[in-house]
Amino acid sequence: MPYDALVLVSFGGPERPEDVIPFLENVTRGRGVPPERLAAVAEHYYHFGGVSPINQQCRELLAAIEGDFAANGLDLPVYWGNRNWDPMLTDTVATMKADGVQHALAFVTSAYGGFSSCRQYQDDIAKARAAVGPDAPVIEKLRHFADHPGFVEPHADAVRAALGTLDPARRATTRLVFTAHSIPTGMAVTAGPPPVTPPGRYVAQLRETAALVAAAAAPDLPWDLVWQSRSGPPQVPWLEPDVNDHLAALADTGVTGVVVSPIGFVSDHLEVIWDLDNEAAATAKSRNLDFVRAATPGTDPRFVAMVRELVLERVEDTETQRRLGSLPFWDTCPADCCTPPARRPS
Numbered sequence: 001m002p003y004d005a006l007v008l009v010s011f012g013g014p015e016r017p018e019d020v021i022p023f024l025e026n027v028t029r030g031r032g033v034p035p036e037r038l039a040a041v042a043e044h045y046y047h048f049g050g051v052s053p054i055n056q057q058c059r060e061l062l063a064a065i066e067g068d069f070a071a072n073g074l075d076l077p078v079y080w081g082n083r084n085w086d087p088m089l090t091d092t093v094a095t096m097k098a099d100g101v102q103h104a105l106a107f108v109t110s111a112y113g114g115f116s117s118c119r120q121y122q123d124d125i126a127k128a129r130a131a132v133g134p135d136a137p138v139i140e141k142l143r144h145f146a147d148h149p150g151f152v153e154p155h156a157d158a159v160r161a162a163l164g165t166l167d168p169a170r171r172a173t174t175r176l177v178f179t180a181h182s183i184p185t186g187m188a189v190t191a192g193p194p195p196v197t198p199p200g201r202y203v204a205q206l207r208e209t210a211a212l213v214a215a216a217a218a219p220d221l222p223w224d225l226v227w228q229s230r231s232g233p234p235q236v237p238w239l240e241p242d243v244n245d246h247l248a249a250l251a252d253t254g255v256t257g258v259v260v261s262p263i264g265f266v267s268d269h270l271e272v273i274w275d276l277d278n279e280a281a282a283t284a285k286s287r288n289l290d291f292v293r294a295a296t297p298g299t300d301p302r303f304v305a306m307v308r309e310l311v312l313e314r315v316e317d318t319e320t321q322r323r324l325g326s327l328p329f330w331d332t333c334p335a336d337c338c339t340p341p342a343r344r345p346s
């Protein structure tokens, strides 16, 4: 085993009301997010007592990975560090160094390519290593897992279960609506190694995952891929349609119910429990649409086992790679992949 640790790398979130604003400042520094948007998002966090669920979800995933490694004889310590809030990745990498870790793998809680979901995490790792100094452990990010059965199957089961709660008599007018975080269109068209094939790797992978989940869960139903949680100033174009606009448009065409599946995410963090369970659900209600939100993988044992499989496929030969899709994929992103967006003053 050429690796001596795994580090779980995630987004991070506040766990006390007084941490909400400093957290949001970390997320949006230099990114041109308007102050009104920040104030509105702060309210979403205050609605839940200033506690984002994401850190607790990471603790649970960490414990589940440790349990899975132990049960399968994989002797690899597991660490956890975030981009935006405690435990910050730089502190984690310092601890790893102090513990003698030399060559770690990183599992990032995002399945897809693109700047925010892949390149920025690699930049976070590089910055943390630079801050820790020349003896910092080498850290290699594991591959995109958008089409891994350990990710697709839990999403598909969740869609099936959600559908099961809707009136079967209305199935013919029910629709699957897959969502992911909207990103600026300029970021979408630079997602992937240049020359980027339109629509860019983020959108292409999401479309493929949506198709895989739909085919496994409900091949008879039509589906759409739409976007949620738009941020940024109104004059900057982001991926559209927004899920709320889309639900309203569906209601106008005679659709009676929707299953909303957030395939862009691995756990029920704030953008799921607020933007979907609250906002999108209210939009559906106002249009008389039956609405049910499908669960995210969380600590589904297949998702947890996937992390071990991703580690082992790195060590063993590539024949062991399990995947359901057909987009090109690789272990190591080229250095010029998913170039950073121009920084804007905040």
Ligand SMILES: CC1=C(CCC(=O)O)c2cc3nc(cc4[nH]c(cc5[nH]c(cc1n2)c(C)c5CCC(=O)O)c(CCC(=O)O)c4C)C(CCC(=O)O)=C3C
Pocket: 011, 012, 013, 014, 024, 027, 028, 031, 033, 037, 038, 041, 052, 053, 054, 109, 110, 116, 117, 181, 182, 183, 184, 229, 230, 231, 232, 264, 269, 270, 271
């Ligand atoms: C692609 C993508 C993912 C999926 C990949 C991944 O999982 O990493 C994701 C996840 C998340 N985004 C999150 C939270 C936020 N994202 C923001 C802002 C932004 N997200 C962006 C993109 C993404 N975001 C972008 C392009 C921006 C604009 C600013 C910038 O260019 O960076 C803001 C600022 C306020 C606002 O919403 O405007 C917040 C608070 C949380 C934590 C939720 C919790 O606390 O439970 C999670 C998991």
Ligand SMILES: [Fe+2]
Pocket: 181
């Ligand atoms: Fe975000």
